[in-house]
Amino acid sequence: MISSAAGPAVIFDLDGTLVDSEPHYYEAGRRLLAAHGVPGFTWENHLRFIGIGTQETLETLRRENGLAASVETLLAEKNRLYLELAHSGTEVFPEMRKLVERLDAAGHPLAVASGSSRAAIDAVLGATSLNELLPLRVSAEEVPHGKPEPDVFLEAARRLGVSPAGCVVVEDAPPGAEAAHRAGMRCVAVPYVPAHVTDPAFSGADLLFPGGQREFDAQKAYDWIVG
Template sequence: MSHPHRTSVIFDLDGTLVDSEPNYYRAGRQLLAQYGVTDFGWEEHTRFIGISTRETLAALRERYGITAPLDEMLAGKNRLYLELAAAATEVFPEMRRFVERLHAEGTPMIVASGSSRAAIEAVLAGTGLDALITDVVSAEEVPHGKPAPDVFLEAARRIGAEPADCVVLEDAPAGAAAAHAAGMRCVAVPYVRGTANDPAFATAGLLFPGGQSEFTAQAAYEWLGQYGCRCQIVSGQGISRSREGSTPP
């Protein structure tokens, strides 16, 4: 059953709720080294932020001419990542505050991520977020990962919400594009420095150009209550101005 006129919130996981990208980078380097690739750097890793693990590995497999089966690489990457994630994964403090506030008010929430379901559940359990967000969906459970809208549409279906009643929190251009394609509003918190001007973020209803250093639970909460009719940009002084001509879907 859908929730008419009630906002539901869909969270991306990696780079949005938690700072897991360093662990994914290390796991990727370790995996590729097993296949003789030793020059995989952070800059190249950032090009795949927001893309599902399977699609990322498929692209890297082709680029480096790796002959191992994709499923073998995927299993290896997940195993390495889970080992690193179990040791330490940091929740962005303001994101935790935001989740706690929404949970206290009974706002429907779900995590929709390009990571495997095992990785999502491990991170949520390890950080204690599983007590606040109990529903998850992995891009591996839908036909196409971001920037296709599949994972967000499935997330809405699972929590019984209409896409137009959903707000997505995302850190990557591919995720913002997926939210727009799904007909959902988006709060964009860019993870990679310098990507705030990516055209995909122009469709966001609320943009924090400085990423997590500018994101606050209060600003996001206030916007959630009013939406605003144009894309709003947050600076260090708070929500400062509207971008003319850019409206939420």
């Protein structure tokens, strides 16, 4: 069990929060749909699924486009496509790297809780400098329900040995912010999509950076977390 004596535990979302992986997810989805006879999937189409787990996304796309393949088949295909792209490298947001390094140096318990598959989480982090700093990871595959349900965050807190009230979540998407609220955790919100800043889910965020990653400041976030 990990001690929280150093202060609050911090649970990070992965995609769009720690790393700019959304372009890879978009391209994997575009290729997947094209292979199943659905051309023209745009970045704007992709934006409505940001923050929602891969399985839930594919369930919606399968229903909307009348795809014959099972969700399990689509999930396996998309994960394969995504991993091919992710292995080429995924950018870590510089201020997020600073925040993780600062929290780790101060001894805060840290975890990643993501709607991505465990293979995708490991592949993305494995190619970054954050890999050894964030060994505790929870995928939506490992819990009954993905975001906006609180399951991934509650499971991360359980594994950290910290109560939900002793956790801070760092999120970029409305479903994740809502999941943090439902989990009884404080939330630092850094919207990936500028238009999402007015989403009601972000109104309950305890610390909001309206300008997203362009505005995010590691020192300000750290001071708020420890304060």
